[in-house]
Amino acid sequence: MALNNIIRKAAWPAMAAVLGTAIVPAASGPALAQYTIEDIIRNAPDPEKPTPYDSRLGRLSEVVGAVHYLRNLCNMQSEPEWRDAVQALIEVETKDEPKRRARLTAAYNRGYRSFASVYTSCTAAAVRAEENYRNEGATLATEITARYGN
Template sequence: MRRAIALFVLATLVGGTPALAQQRPASPPAQKPAEATAEPEAPAPPYEPQLLSLAELMGSLSYLRTLCGAREAEDWRERMAALLEAEGRSPTRKARLSGAYNRGFRAYAATHRVCGEGSREAAARLAREGEVLARALAGRFGG
Protein backbone atom coordinates (compact mmCIF):
# COMPACT_ATOMS: atom_id res chain seq x y z
CA MET A 1 0.00 0.00 0.00
CA ARG A 2 2.80 2.40 0.81
CA ARG A 3 4.08 2.46 -2.81
CA ALA A 4 0.65 3.21 -4.31
CA ILE A 5 -0.06 5.95 -1.79
CA ALA A 6 3.38 7.44 -2.28
CA LEU A 7 2.67 7.58 -6.02
CA PHE A 8 -0.51 9.54 -5.38
CA VAL A 9 1.12 11.96 -2.95
CA LEU A 10 4.02 12.58 -5.31
CA ALA A 11 1.67 13.07 -8.23
CA THR A 12 -0.47 15.61 -6.43
CA LEU A 13 2.55 17.51 -5.18
CA VAL A 14 4.21 17.82 -8.60
CA GLY A 15 1.17 17.48 -10.87
CA GLY A 16 0.58 21.19 -11.25
CA THR A 17 -2.59 22.81 -12.47
CA PRO A 18 -4.52 21.65 -15.54
CA ALA A 19 -3.85 23.38 -18.84
CA LEU A 20 -6.65 25.15 -20.68
CA ALA A 21 -6.38 23.00 -23.81
CA GLN A 22 -9.38 20.77 -24.37
CA GLN A 23 -9.28 17.24 -25.69
CA ARG A 24 -11.39 14.13 -25.56
CA PRO A 25 -10.84 12.23 -22.29
CA ALA A 26 -9.44 8.70 -22.31
CA SER A 27 -11.78 5.94 -21.28
CA PRO A 28 -11.41 4.37 -17.83
CA PRO A 29 -9.51 1.10 -17.47
CA ALA A 30 -11.54 -1.93 -18.42
CA GLN A 31 -13.00 -3.79 -15.50
CA LYS A 32 -12.56 -7.54 -15.78
CA PRO A 33 -15.15 -9.82 -14.21
CA ALA A 34 -14.08 -11.48 -11.00
CA GLU A 35 -12.88 -15.03 -11.53
CA ALA A 36 -14.23 -17.78 -9.33
CA THR A 37 -11.67 -19.14 -6.91
CA ALA A 38 -11.71 -22.18 -4.71
CA GLU A 39 -10.30 -20.27 -1.75
CA PRO A 40 -12.51 -17.96 0.30
CA GLU A 41 -11.91 -14.23 0.00
CA ALA A 42 -9.50 -12.90 2.62
CA PRO A 43 -11.01 -10.27 4.89
CA ALA A 44 -10.59 -6.71 3.68
CA PRO A 45 -7.81 -4.75 5.36
CA PRO A 46 -8.83 -2.07 7.86
CA TYR A 47 -7.92 0.66 5.37
CA GLU A 48 -10.21 -0.67 2.61
CA PRO A 49 -12.78 2.18 2.74
CA GLN A 50 -10.05 4.82 2.49
CA LEU A 51 -8.33 2.93 -0.31
CA LEU A 52 -11.59 2.72 -2.27
CA SER A 53 -12.06 6.46 -1.77
CA LEU A 54 -8.54 7.03 -3.06
CA ALA A 55 -9.25 4.90 -6.14
CA GLU A 56 -12.44 6.88 -6.79
CA LEU A 57 -10.54 10.16 -6.47
CA MET A 58 -7.98 8.86 -8.95
CA GLY A 59 -10.73 8.05 -11.44
CA SER A 60 -12.26 11.50 -11.04
CA LEU A 61 -8.87 13.16 -11.51
CA SER A 62 -8.13 10.97 -14.52
CA TYR A 63 -11.24 12.28 -16.25
CA LEU A 64 -10.89 15.92 -15.24
CA ARG A 65 -7.16 16.23 -15.94
CA THR A 66 -7.61 14.61 -19.34
CA LEU A 67 -10.60 16.83 -20.12
CA CYS A 68 -8.53 19.91 -19.34
CA GLY A 69 -5.45 18.69 -21.19
CA ALA A 70 -3.12 18.53 -18.20
CA ARG A 71 0.31 17.17 -19.00
CA GLU A 72 0.07 14.47 -16.30
CA ALA A 73 -3.41 13.34 -17.40
CA GLU A 74 -2.31 9.96 -18.76
CA ASP A 75 -0.37 9.22 -15.58
CA TRP A 76 -3.58 8.65 -13.58
CA ARG A 77 -4.34 5.39 -15.40
CA GLU A 78 -0.78 4.26 -14.69
CA ARG A 79 -1.16 5.20 -11.02
CA MET A 80 -4.35 3.17 -10.85
CA ALA A 81 -2.57 0.23 -12.46
CA ALA A 82 0.14 0.54 -9.78
CA LEU A 83 -2.53 0.60 -7.08
CA LEU A 84 -4.13 -2.54 -8.53
CA GLU A 85 -0.74 -4.23 -8.71
CA ALA A 86 0.06 -3.33 -5.09
CA GLU A 87 -3.36 -3.94 -3.53
CA GLY A 88 -5.31 -6.21 -5.90
CA ARG A 89 -4.52 -9.50 -4.20
CA SER A 90 -7.61 -11.22 -5.54
CA PRO A 91 -9.94 -10.81 -8.52
CA THR A 92 -12.69 -9.59 -6.18
CA ARG A 93 -10.44 -6.97 -4.64
CA LYS A 94 -9.25 -5.81 -8.06
CA ALA A 95 -12.88 -5.53 -9.16
CA ARG A 96 -13.75 -3.39 -6.12
CA LEU A 97 -10.80 -1.07 -6.70
CA SER A 98 -11.33 -0.71 -10.44
CA GLY A 99 -15.06 -0.24 -9.82
CA ALA A 100 -14.30 2.65 -7.49
CA TYR A 101 -11.97 4.20 -10.09
CA ASN A 102 -14.64 3.83 -12.78
CA ARG A 103 -17.33 5.35 -10.53
CA GLY A 104 -15.17 8.43 -10.02
CA PHE A 105 -14.43 8.67 -13.74
CA ARG A 106 -18.08 8.33 -14.76
CA ALA A 107 -19.37 10.72 -12.10
CA TYR A 108 -17.44 13.62 -13.59
CA ALA A 109 -17.94 12.47 -17.19
CA ALA A 110 -21.68 12.83 -16.63
CA THR A 111 -21.47 16.47 -15.56
CA HIS A 112 -18.32 17.94 -17.15
CA ARG A 113 -18.29 17.96 -20.96
CA VAL A 114 -15.83 20.82 -21.52
CA CYS A 115 -13.02 22.11 -19.39
CA GLY A 116 -14.14 25.19 -17.54
CA GLU A 117 -13.49 26.95 -14.28
CA GLY A 118 -15.70 24.42 -12.45
CA SER A 119 -13.70 21.50 -13.86
CA ARG A 120 -10.40 23.08 -12.87
CA GLU A 121 -11.71 23.87 -9.37
CA ALA A 122 -13.06 20.34 -8.95
CA ALA A 123 -9.72 18.85 -10.03
CA ALA A 124 -7.80 21.05 -7.59
CA ARG A 125 -10.19 20.18 -4.75
CA LEU A 126 -9.98 16.45 -5.51
CA ALA A 127 -6.19 16.59 -5.64
CA ARG A 128 -6.11 18.25 -2.21
CA GLU A 129 -8.54 15.67 -0.80
CA GLY A 130 -6.50 12.84 -2.31
CA GLU A 131 -3.28 14.20 -0.89
CA VAL A 132 -4.78 14.45 2.60
CA LEU A 133 -6.25 10.95 2.33
CA ALA A 134 -3.03 9.45 0.99
CA ARG A 135 -0.93 11.05 3.73
CA ALA A 136 -3.38 9.83 6.39
CA LEU A 137 -3.30 6.30 5.00
CA ALA A 138 0.48 6.26 4.77
CA GLY A 139 0.82 7.68 8.27
CA ARG A 140 -1.58 5.24 9.85
CA PHE A 141 -1.15 2.05 7.82
CA GLY A 142 2.09 2.57 5.87
CA GLY A 143 4.16 0.72 8.40
Protein backbone atom coordinates in the same frame (compact mmCIF):
# COMPACT_ATOMS: atom_id res chain seq x y z
CA MET B 1 -25.06 -25.40 14.70
CA ALA B 2 -26.36 -23.85 11.46
CA LEU B 3 -24.71 -24.74 8.15
CA ASN B 4 -23.31 -21.24 7.68
CA ASN B 5 -21.62 -21.33 11.09
CA ILE B 6 -20.11 -24.72 10.35
CA ILE B 7 -18.83 -23.55 6.98
CA ARG B 8 -17.29 -20.41 8.47
CA LYS B 9 -15.43 -22.39 11.12
CA ALA B 10 -14.11 -25.21 8.92
CA ALA B 11 -12.18 -25.39 5.71
CA TRP B 12 -15.16 -26.82 3.87
CA PRO B 13 -14.17 -26.12 0.27
CA ALA B 14 -10.96 -28.11 0.63
CA MET B 15 -12.63 -30.89 2.62
CA ALA B 16 -15.56 -31.10 0.22
CA ALA B 17 -13.21 -31.52 -2.72
CA VAL B 18 -11.71 -34.54 -0.98
CA LEU B 19 -15.00 -36.04 0.20
CA GLY B 20 -17.06 -35.36 -2.90
CA THR B 21 -20.10 -34.28 -0.88
CA ALA B 22 -20.63 -33.37 2.72
CA ILE B 23 -23.39 -34.46 5.02
CA VAL B 24 -24.25 -31.90 7.64
CA PRO B 25 -26.98 -32.22 10.30
CA ALA B 26 -29.94 -30.02 9.45
CA ALA B 27 -30.59 -27.26 11.95
CA SER B 28 -34.28 -28.15 12.24
CA GLY B 29 -34.07 -31.74 13.43
CA PRO B 30 -32.37 -35.12 13.45
CA ALA B 31 -32.77 -35.77 9.72
CA LEU B 32 -29.67 -35.49 7.59
CA ALA B 33 -29.44 -33.07 4.71
CA GLN B 34 -26.99 -33.62 1.88
CA TYR B 35 -25.16 -30.66 0.42
CA THR B 36 -23.17 -30.67 -2.78
CA ILE B 37 -19.70 -29.22 -3.16
CA GLU B 38 -21.22 -26.29 -5.03
CA ASP B 39 -23.53 -25.54 -2.07
CA ILE B 40 -20.61 -25.56 0.33
CA ILE B 41 -18.34 -23.43 -1.84
CA ARG B 42 -21.14 -20.95 -2.56
CA ASN B 43 -21.73 -20.51 1.19
CA ALA B 44 -18.08 -20.54 2.18
CA PRO B 45 -16.58 -17.36 3.59
CA ASP B 46 -14.68 -15.14 1.21
CA PRO B 47 -10.98 -16.03 1.55
CA GLU B 48 -10.08 -12.46 0.64
CA LYS B 49 -9.77 -10.53 3.84
CA PRO B 50 -10.44 -6.81 3.50
CA THR B 51 -7.77 -4.58 4.90
CA PRO B 52 -8.65 -2.01 7.56
CA TYR B 53 -8.02 0.72 4.99
CA ASP B 54 -10.07 -0.74 2.13
CA SER B 55 -12.76 1.93 2.36
CA ARG B 56 -10.15 4.69 2.20
CA LEU B 57 -8.34 2.92 -0.62
CA GLY B 58 -11.63 2.62 -2.50
CA ARG B 59 -12.29 6.32 -2.04
CA LEU B 60 -8.74 7.10 -3.20
CA SER B 61 -9.33 5.03 -6.34
CA GLU B 62 -12.55 6.92 -6.98
CA VAL B 63 -10.84 10.28 -6.45
CA VAL B 64 -7.98 9.41 -8.80
CA GLY B 65 -10.53 8.37 -11.44
CA ALA B 66 -12.19 11.77 -11.15
CA VAL B 67 -8.86 13.61 -11.22
CA HIS B 68 -7.75 11.63 -14.26
CA TYR B 69 -10.87 12.58 -16.20
CA LEU B 70 -10.81 16.25 -15.18
CA ARG B 71 -7.08 16.78 -15.80
CA ASN B 72 -7.31 15.24 -19.25
CA LEU B 73 -10.39 17.35 -19.96
CA CYS B 74 -8.64 20.59 -19.05
CA ASN B 75 -5.12 19.92 -20.37
CA MET B 76 -4.09 19.88 -23.99
CA GLN B 77 -1.84 16.87 -23.43
CA SER B 78 -3.11 13.60 -22.08
CA GLU B 79 -1.89 12.60 -18.62
CA PRO B 80 -2.03 8.79 -18.45
CA GLU B 81 0.12 8.72 -15.31
CA TRP B 82 -2.96 9.10 -13.09
CA ARG B 83 -4.51 5.93 -14.43
CA ASP B 84 -1.14 4.18 -14.52
CA ALA B 85 -0.43 5.09 -10.89
CA VAL B 86 -3.75 3.79 -9.58
CA GLN B 87 -3.45 0.67 -11.73
CA ALA B 88 -0.02 -0.05 -10.23
CA LEU B 89 -1.39 0.54 -6.74
CA ILE B 90 -4.32 -1.81 -7.34
CA GLU B 91 -1.99 -4.48 -8.74
CA VAL B 92 0.24 -4.34 -5.67
CA GLU B 93 -2.65 -4.22 -3.19
CA THR B 94 -4.73 -7.00 -4.75
CA LYS B 95 -2.16 -9.41 -6.14
CA ASP B 96 -4.18 -12.61 -5.58
CA GLU B 97 -7.53 -11.07 -4.69
CA PRO B 98 -9.71 -10.64 -7.78
CA LYS B 99 -12.76 -9.46 -5.83
CA ARG B 100 -10.84 -6.65 -4.12
CA ARG B 101 -9.28 -5.75 -7.47
CA ALA B 102 -12.73 -5.56 -9.04
CA ARG B 103 -14.03 -3.34 -6.21
CA LEU B 104 -11.11 -0.91 -6.47
CA THR B 105 -11.30 -0.83 -10.26
CA ALA B 106 -15.04 -0.17 -10.06
CA ALA B 107 -14.38 2.71 -7.65
CA TYR B 108 -11.87 4.24 -10.09
CA ASN B 109 -14.33 3.88 -12.98
CA ARG B 110 -17.13 5.37 -10.88
CA GLY B 111 -15.02 8.46 -10.18
CA TYR B 112 -14.08 8.80 -13.83
CA ARG B 113 -17.63 8.35 -15.13
CA SER B 114 -19.20 10.61 -12.54
CA PHE B 115 -17.47 13.61 -14.09
CA ALA B 116 -17.60 12.36 -17.66
CA SER B 117 -21.38 12.52 -17.40
CA VAL B 118 -21.32 16.12 -16.15
CA TYR B 119 -18.41 17.89 -17.83
CA THR B 120 -17.86 17.71 -21.58
CA SER B 121 -15.61 20.77 -21.72
CA CYS B 122 -13.22 22.42 -19.31
CA THR B 123 -14.94 25.02 -17.17
CA ALA B 124 -13.96 26.96 -14.08
CA ALA B 125 -16.10 24.55 -12.04
CA ALA B 126 -14.24 21.57 -13.55
CA VAL B 127 -10.90 23.16 -12.63
CA ARG B 128 -12.11 23.74 -9.04
CA ALA B 129 -13.47 20.20 -8.80
CA GLU B 130 -10.14 18.79 -10.01
CA GLU B 131 -8.24 20.82 -7.44
CA ASN B 132 -10.60 19.76 -4.63
CA TYR B 133 -10.36 16.10 -5.60
CA ARG B 134 -6.57 16.28 -5.94
CA ASN B 135 -6.38 17.75 -2.42
CA GLU B 136 -8.69 15.04 -1.07
CA GLY B 137 -6.57 12.38 -2.77
CA ALA B 138 -3.38 13.78 -1.25
CA THR B 139 -5.01 13.78 2.18
CA LEU B 140 -6.23 10.19 1.78
CA ALA B 141 -2.81 9.00 0.60
CA THR B 142 -1.13 10.72 3.55
CA GLU B 143 -3.63 9.27 6.04
CA ILE B 144 -3.34 5.73 4.67
CA THR B 145 0.45 5.71 4.68
CA ALA B 146 0.74 7.44 8.06
CA ARG B 147 -1.65 5.05 9.76
CA TYR B 148 -1.07 1.75 7.96
CA GLY B 149 2.53 1.91 6.76
CA ASN B 150 4.22 2.42 3.47
